[in-house]
Amino acid sequence: MRRDYDISGEIDWTTVLLYMALVALGWVNVFAAVYDDSAHQSIFDLSLNSGRQLMFISASIIIAFAITIVDMRFYETFAYILYGILLVLLFLVPIIGKEVGGNKAWIGIGSFGVQPSEFAKFVTALAVAKYIGTVGFRMDNLRNQAMLFMIIGLPMGLILLQKDTGTALVFTSFTLVFFREGMSPFLLIVGLCAATIFILTLLVPNPIYLHIAIGTILIFLIVAGKKKFKRIALLTLGALIISGVIQSVDYVVKDVLKPHQQNRIKALINPDADPLGFGWNVTQSKIAIGSGGFFGKGFLHGTQTKFDFVPEQSTDFIFCTIGEEHGFVGSLVVIGLFIALLLRVLFLAERQKNRFARAYGYSVACIFFFHFAVNIGMTIGLFPVIGIPLPFFSYGGSALWSFTILLFILLKLDAHRGQVLQRI
């Protein structure tokens, strides 16, 4: 019966249109990023990134179509099996993988390489959603919570072993899904504080200043508030814990993080300190975007985003091309489209009738949001340089397919939302 069901009327065409608009814009910008004024190249030229990106886009359309004709129950039923296969693949990558750009994150299939870590995103999202959708699952149950963190922790750990810090960090965005499903905000707040302390520790050359600052705040609080023993004791204990954390973070940062990772964070805080050294990417990226002005320099008329001034031009720093050639107006359009897509995905997630689909929808939203925020944030100097792609824009097959799969599984689930029993 379900086979005859025509889903074309049920698919959320608003999302599909947003998707298509983003992919198309992404494609022409990949061309602009590699375009060479003097060479009379065609956007379809297969020796250029843009030509290959068109191949990847065509493949994405086939993938998207395939996803919509597979039985909807497949995704929930096979979530754990896919997850198992993924773990095995991720485990194998360091052993049988080939090295590209210093990272062993690729598995070769014929002449093509794929990055299992990219596909880890949707597989983990399915597994997380399935677990949350289990009958009897309670977010306030500690065992359930621990299980969830393990589901995201395993692939994250394996990807960290491939030294792909950027992709591994994407998995932290699942904590937002947990929050939506009822996790106490306390954990998120602690996480945010930890991140703030972390960055402060990098900013301040010697942690002793932070300790002094905390001591000052502590004395102020004690003097200002009620002088009850219990309150003073609690405040002092809290201050001691924070000081201890700072001391250990200081150790982690200076002895565990590699110099290039330290530099990326330092470049964020003060790119002018070494504009030709570790600040080069951020400085050049800001110059490129900043020089775009209100209307931009025009399609293919950028100067900074060509000729190596900005590194990783067609991949991680693709937003520079948009900023330079299309100015503030172009940036506004692209950011607007992303916001629209994210809000639409949230809307789709909220209207699901079972917990699996909703949790999955939120996973999609959170992963997209993380990529969007971190990638554009780093190109305009609001975030450290973390090598993750801008969805649909950055050049590369694995990433594009991974985002397409993420989105279209949600659309598929959404199209059938009327057929599932309410299980919330």
Next chain:
Amino acid sequence: MNEGRKEIFQLVIVLVGVIFLVKLFFVQVLDDRYADLADSNSVLRQIEYPFRGLIKDRNGKLIVYNTPEYDLEVIVKDAKPLDSAKFCKVFNLTRVDLRKKFKELKARKKEYSPVKPMQFIDRLANEDFAKVQDRLDEFPGFFIQARTTRSYTTSALANALGYVSEISKNDLEHDQSGIYKQGDYIGQSGIEKFYEKELRGKRGIRFKLRDVKGIEKGAFKEGKYDTLSIPGEDLISSIDLDLQLYGEKLMQGKAGSIVAIEPSTGEILSLVSGPSYDPNLLTGKNYSSNFKLISSDTMKPLFNRPLMAQYRPGSIFKIVQAMTALQEGVITPETRIRCDRTIIDCHGNHSNEDLRGAITNSCNPYFHSVLRRMLNQGKADDTYKDTRIGLAEWDKHINSFGFGSKLGIDLPNEKDGLIPTPAYYDRAYHNKPWKFSNIYSIAIGEGENLVVPLQMANFVATVANRGFYYTPHLIKAIGRAGMPLPEYTQRHFTTVDSSNFKIAVDAMQQVVEAGTGVNARLQDVIVCGKTGTVQNEPFPSHSVFIAFAPRDHPKIAISVYVENAGQGARAAAMISSLMIEKYLFGKTRRPYIEDYVLLGKFLD
């Protein structure tokens, strides 16, 4: 309990979008700083080319040094608008030239960039540079890039030194080091190529500030990020420049080579290839046109004869045969063999010599017979198999003298020579059986054997050392370390016992004192030598001589080849003795011989 969380998500998404847009509005619309930065590109990266290492001779005399030259570079984006009429006048170009230059610039495809410095005119002449220097600020976007070119104190040693020129497209594509860029110089042959890594040094980078017009405004951050160029390492050559010059003078108008080696170290004292060219022709502005001329010369001055010309060894090979036979025990120094001229012809008046006499008289039948004893020792019943075993054994001895394969001199393009192996004859006879009577001409250094003059010089150095050699090399000290490459400090022993060399030394002494080599006799020093006359039908034979001196504690070993100059006793022997005399005494005392050599009419 989860109510309101949905709204938090929406809020955060919109908030991040707004933060981005506000930041972008500041950066793109309100702040002009970035636009200016992009326009001027503000910081210019300028390469400082290092000095290539110098090359000196063994006595500290300078052979190769650097002189400055100037390229005109341009940043296309800053070059507009260009007053082309004025530009053409200052740089002495026509309008057509100018347009062509810009076209060529853009044809550089991958490398072309309007915002990076690109080479526009390479190698301004010194006079041009002086003229242009003051007027350069009239042409924004153009500036001078200084680097150095090679210069040579003399016209000697061209082929051994090699030359330096712009890296070719092909080399650039295959360069794995990532060090070279288009327009960079690289050693193309000779020492310049072999020691490229040591000589090239490390380039430095200077960051300069520029204003919107592209005019330089001094160092960026007081030069904090500049790196200084590091000059290449100096090389001390083993060459004796005076001896080298003298050798080249003697070889003038002749084709051939002189290789002189210090036996106790393997250091090459002189390496003459005739005809040669003046290395100063292949530097600076006229490189391309001169290179065309030199490379198309029918006398092939770029052909480095000492290591590339392969000759049959001729009679000299009889010494190797003698020692190999002694080692194998098939003869003793007292063995006498009748000079039976029925199979192989001979020369001179002798009939039944012992080994010493056979070498002195260069007796062909003697060595024909010696080789037969060596190859057919009766180790197998079948004479074909027996020859095969004998030849393999013989090869082992001959190869241990450095024949049949590259010695490994510190120059590119060395040739192997040829010592035939059983496999070689299988191929030559298309796998049909062969035996001694098919291959006997190798006994007297004719037939299939091929050697290069360097191998011959190395051989005579080995005899001088009584049984070992150091691989011949041209560079005795690199940079501050002051050591040659490690492979040149190792002794290579032959398979022949030191005691078996005595007879060869005695015979060679006799050759010079009372045999074919009398022209090489010198006062106050015992010279040991051997002549060779290499058949070259239908042209006149090549004249060959090898020698070392003094007999005890030898200081110099030499091989001389003069093509188409007839008997070894004349041209080659005379040149050898003059070279030895010059090296040992600092001067020559026999003007008549020198004149005869310089005249060069050896066949009359």
